[in-house]
Amino acid sequence: MHEKTLDAMRIDARRIFEAAVEAVDPYAAVRGHCTLDQAQLTVRSGEEAFFTLDLERFRRIWLVGGGKATAPMAKAVEDLLGDRITRGVIVVKYGFGEALRATRIIEADHPVPDRNGVAGAKAILDLLGEAGEDDLVFSLISGGGSALLPQPAEGIRLEEKQALTRSLLACGASIDEINAVRKHISALKGGQMARAAYPAATLNLMLSDVVGDRIDVIASGPFTPDPSTFGEVAAILEKYELDDIPNSIRRHIRAGEEGRLPETPKPGDPIFEKVHHTVVGSNILALEAAERRAKALGYGALILSSMVEGETRDIARMHAAIAKECLKSGYPARPPLCVISGGETTVTIRGEGLGGRNQEFSLAAALDLEGEPPRVVVLSGGTDGNDGPTDAAGAVVDPLTVSRGRAAGVEAVQALRDNDAYPFFQKTGDLLVTGPTRTNVMDVRLVLVR
Secondary structure, three states: OOOOOHHHHHHHHHHHHHHHHHOOOHHHHHHHHEEEEOOEEEEEOOOOOEEEEEHHHOOEEEEEEEOOOHHHHHHHHHHHHHHHEEEEEEEEEOOOOOOOOOEEEEEEOOOOOOHHHHHHHHHHHHHHOOOOOOEEEEEEEEOOHHHHOOOEOOOOOHHHHHHHHHHHHHHOOOHHHHHHHHHHOEOOOOOHHHHHHOOOEEEEEEEOOOHHHOOOOHHHOOOOOOOOOHHHHHHHHHHOOOOOOOHHHHHHHHHHHOOOOOOOOOOOOHHHOOEEEEEEEOHHHHHHHHHHHHHHOOOEEEEEEEEEOOEHHHHHHHHHHHHHHHHHHOOOOOOOEEEEEEEOOEOOOOOOOOOOHHHHHHHHHHHHHOOOOOOEEEEEEEOOOOOOOOOOOEEEEOOOHHHHHHHOOOOHHHHHHOOOHHHHHHHHOOEEOOOOOOOOOOEEEEEEEO
């Protein structure tokens, strides 16, 4: 490969990221897993595993779901089944909808739930209340579904659930921990939607945005058994020393611990006997597509893992260290090289700035790369196109990013201290803006070295 300029490498990073996002298109993912031959629906549930459903057995077919990628998933099912669908209701993030024939779309807020989400969750529960033993429910679940389907448990107000969600997001809790809490203060999550759909059969199609593709964690598992308990939730809240928990939530969790409230449905519950689960898309598929595009652009490519978790700044410094090692010694491989990783890191919020985990990652990496030769580009982006409460997916940085910021009157160290990456990258021109992608399989991180 001829030696590329830094600007050319930055363009390459964006192209590689775009390939990763395109590979997890929700419409294509559903159609790739579901085929229809007359009335025989065949569903791929693994690399070689299949099961079939005879649609003639069912009197009515319902469609429900929630998440950032649910609208194109619903369109795929509508195009596949046509007028076989009786009716549907899905909830998506504001701006993530599209035209559907038989399915009502309700747009709501994310990551902090709002009243539109509550109305959407109620509409889904009302629809499931019509489902009977001879019916089939298509459940379409993707990342974001947990916040978009808020139905607070009895005695808990939406505002109280919003307050706890904000506290959990700010304290650095993992998505598994956040979802365990959500399940136990909700009337829908942790298998409770399956309880509402029973005795209908359910086909639960999921686009995974969680590390390890655990189906009980994706959108807090509305149709899956919940292994977590009220006791574990109490331990999570104690671990992060959250003092501002609303009293109604404290009472609710204590009642659950003491057995005065029923637990969420557990493995072995008969309500799951007629539920079929299939993960139609995940982070590793995006990383594999990134690998293919990187090689086509002339880079060697190495996938580290699709399961990277941890404090964002620490993970960023690790990626910067890999770039430095590659420059110095040619390990883990000689340049030109593209190192690829995925997963979902966490940010412990200490300041009052604006940004998201991908922007924070990029800013921390840029600080570690300052002074290195201009032969490294780092990109971190959310596959959904939204990083935190911003209109950017993430950022693309290089060893000159910090000095560009200084020349523009902003300091990277202060921005990182204040969790204020977005304004910094506005000044440097390093924001990665894609618009809503209508998919969501966590994050993609790229380290390009020449």
